[in-house]
Amino acid sequence: MNGAGNLMDFLDEPFPDVGTYEDFHTIDWLREKSRDTDRHRKITSKSKESLWELIKSLLDAWSGWVVMLLIGLLSGTLAGVIDLAVDWMTDLKEGVCLSAFWYSHEQCCWTSNETTFDDRDKCPQWQKWAELMTGHAEGAGAYVLNYFLYVLWALLFSFLAVSLVRVFAPYACGSGIPEIKTILSGFIIRGYLGKWTLLIKTVTLVLAVSSGLSLGKEGPLVHVACCCGNLFCSLFSKYSKNEGKRREVLSAAAAAGVSVAFGAPIGGVLFSLEEVSYYFPLKTLWRSFFAALVAAFTLRSINPFGNSRLVLFYVEYHTPWYMAELVPFILLGVFGGLWGTLFIRANIAWCRRRKTTQLGKYPVLEVIAVTGITAVLAFPNPYTRRSTSELISELFNDCGALESSQLCDYINNPNMSRPVDDIPDRPAGPGVYNALWQLALALIFKIVITIFTFGMKIPSGLFIPSMAVGAIAGRIVGIAVEQMAYHHHDWIIFKNWCRPGADCVTPGLYAMVGAAACLGGVTRMTVSLVVIMFELTGGLEYIVPLMAAAVTSKWVADAFGKEGIYESHIQLNGYPYLDVRDEFTHRTLATDVMRPRRNDPPLAVLTQDSTTVEDVEALIKDTDYNGFPVVVSRESERLIGFVQRRDLTLAIKNARQKQDGVVSSSVVYFTEDAPQLPASNPQPLKLRRILNLSPFTVTDHTPMETVVDIFRKLGLRQCLVTRSGTELTLFISLSVQASPGYHHQEGRPATHGSNDEPGSRVHHVQLTEERRSFGLLHFVFWLIVVYCCMLLPYLY
């Protein structure tokens, strides 16, 4: 390499080395674990040699925490940027701030001096588009112009979003959680967590949410956080070279993503544990919590909502609830379960149609059409015109004496003493009934349009729309119960717990319970849902209603179908994901499932010292198995080990290029010593280092339940079946939901048992020289940077 080439070394294509995986294949958990144990053992044994080695071992141990810190910082920053940009762009559809164009409506009117209550939202600095263009603020012409510009802005934002996704990063569309679940279970999708995907997902998420579509940003935020995790993994070889360790970091990053989306660190960790991760060791639990806390702290210091809260709909009332209210709460749970089932069935049917028919050929047109319909139908109803987060915030909030919204148009008693908290129940004014009609229409609209929105080719999440549906339903039920309690306070049920003049019913609580029920019905979350909801509200008093609703909705929804929305999407796309919750109910043995069967061609094996390079290459070309068992000889088929197809290909290619004397008729041997050959034969090729000497085997009478359990718990992809001890007969490989795209998915063989890998040790040695001085410098630098960043706010 000449001097000029050095600067651009990172532009060169990286050469794949032995031990990496191909795209759209699964990793071998056992091999990754044993590699990590080897690495750790090496470092620990060397740390006793000198102080420098001890420091290096400490740095290696701390690298996990450094990665978590970085992930938390970046996720929190990106979430803050997204929140601020969404806030501004959503208001851009309606008007613009004249004094400083970067302010949203609320920020623009922050310093204005309007004192009267009716004018609280108006200020001269912020004008709607009609007012800006024509000078008229009211009237039919202004309304039509505002309407037209609203639709135009929505179409523009969604068109930009889908174009950016299409041109730069097609993997940035959709929610991301089904694919992340698959990746965390051991699947490889190269580029899914890449830098361009991160950038495009962040930018287009803002555009998609601002365009007024019925989607949320929580699922995509998990994807963004996992991309950050992947980005920082590449800084440390401990994580970048080991796919198993990398997935631990990604689990923690997913927790950080949910934490910033909801302002719920504990809920985020539980979500990662329950929904997203496949293997979740206890060490990951503590580290995930750390990442989630750092992310939440970073977001709070950016302060996007101006009141040190992390989420737009944080509520703080503490009014008590009554036992008799459990009946409407359970009814809301049933509604949530039913809605969840309806949504999953309808959405999967629509997505399947998109996959298989002509609809899928016009993604840009589809997005524009759905946005157009959404904007046209959403503008007239004031509850759908504003962003969904604001709608939820309004529905969650309890009405004070001084609210200006229609929903709080209660008839006030002029002698009332308390203005905000604990206001006694009041009769509803005409505004409330009006609001109820509009809310009912909004409910129907949201139920229908979300089915068509989720799964389009733009980043789309589904937490916020589900919560909106639930919140609307809950609020309607809450107002109904409240009015019933007020007007019929002499009925038996109300007499005991609701005296006139007391604050019995809080419709905002019903909205929260409804939101939890609907979200639980769709995603089938249990503990994480309850924890997220009570972290959102800050009140431990409401755990029981939330749990009642969540449990009811899960039971009702499970009665119709066992899978949540993410598992359904995994099944729809045919990803190789073995769900831990599924049970294997057939009473079969291993002999019934294994291949080759009676009529199939015989098993393709390699012998330990009599196959030539030519034979191996022919075998690789003729078959598409991912690995081959190695036996003693064709006569006595005793199993020696298992070799991976990819490793074989790379090793032979390497050998042909680099080693002298290796030709097509060279013998390939897997034993420790070269076989006895006449001197005229060409140089034999030793491939023992790529051989797995301890492949997993079961006998042919092992029940399939056990085999499936072994696959699930150990993360195997291939299992060999032997008869009478060591005689190899046949083998099973994992092919879960084999769909056309993944027919190669028949297992990534376990190539390494507990033996050391001489080959890769060479790689390590070459790099440690440079790493030595650089690693410490690098670490100290980051420490200083983080410390300064934390100190900066206090300097001013």
Place this chain on the structure above:
Amino acid sequence: RRPTVKMKRVFLLEALSVACCVLLSQVTAKNSEDIRCKCICPPYRDIEGQIYKQNVSLKDCNCLHVVEPMPVDGKDVEAYCLRCECKYEERSSGTIKVTIIMYLSILGLLLLYMVYLTLLEPILKRRLFGHSQLIQSDDDVGDQQPFANAHNVLSRSHSRPNMLNKVEHAQQRWRRQVQEQRKSVFDRHVVLS
């Protein structure tokens, strides 16, 4: 020792972080208008509901300091103030400004690059290399794929390893990856329904 690929990446990242810290210092400069106290006072006797705002600090955020002019007389002030609810709010206008401008500039750059890739580059390539050299790849579906001639240009490049060629190589490799992704997502519907 010659630094490796990874070191280069990390140096870039660290330079970026220094820039971010400088930006952070801009952002955290406090503006006096960024704090306020908001008092909401409900209707009292014949006085209507009012909202009062003032830029005062946390310790002065109460009814007596903020509600000016006081609409009631001496002895009613306490009763009136008991019903008012005062909240202290803070924001960072620097953060908002920096974030929105940064976001818009990144969006603008991406849009320009997208326009260049989809519209300008095929025209430029056609002019430079002539019609006969361009082979449309056979997976052109519907409208023009931006990276359709990635393979072609890659094969044409000279073997001199200078910087411009390396950048172009890397760009072509990235385009090929995006092309693959686009095929699996949009055409074959294998990933992401």
